[in-house]
Amino acid sequence: MSPKVSSMHAESFGHLVDRSLFYAFFMLRDSETNGSADLFMAALCHMIPAFAANHNDKYIRIGVELCIW
Secondary structure (H helix, E strand, O other): OOHHHHHHHHHHHHHHHHHHHHHHHHHHHHHHHHOOHHHHHHHHHHHHHHHHHOOOHHHHHHHHHHHHO
């Protein structure tokens, strides 16, 4: 695979992660205004893989502990 093609894949992957966090942010906002625990957990399920892709270990741990709690 040429460096140009691999950089295109990495760039598009980064956009997917950013978009996932973008949608999760609005889901969190809506869950707070509506008081919906189900929407909060759905947002959390979207955020954990996005944090894993960015190697944010602390936020992954917080998310998993919230899921367990």
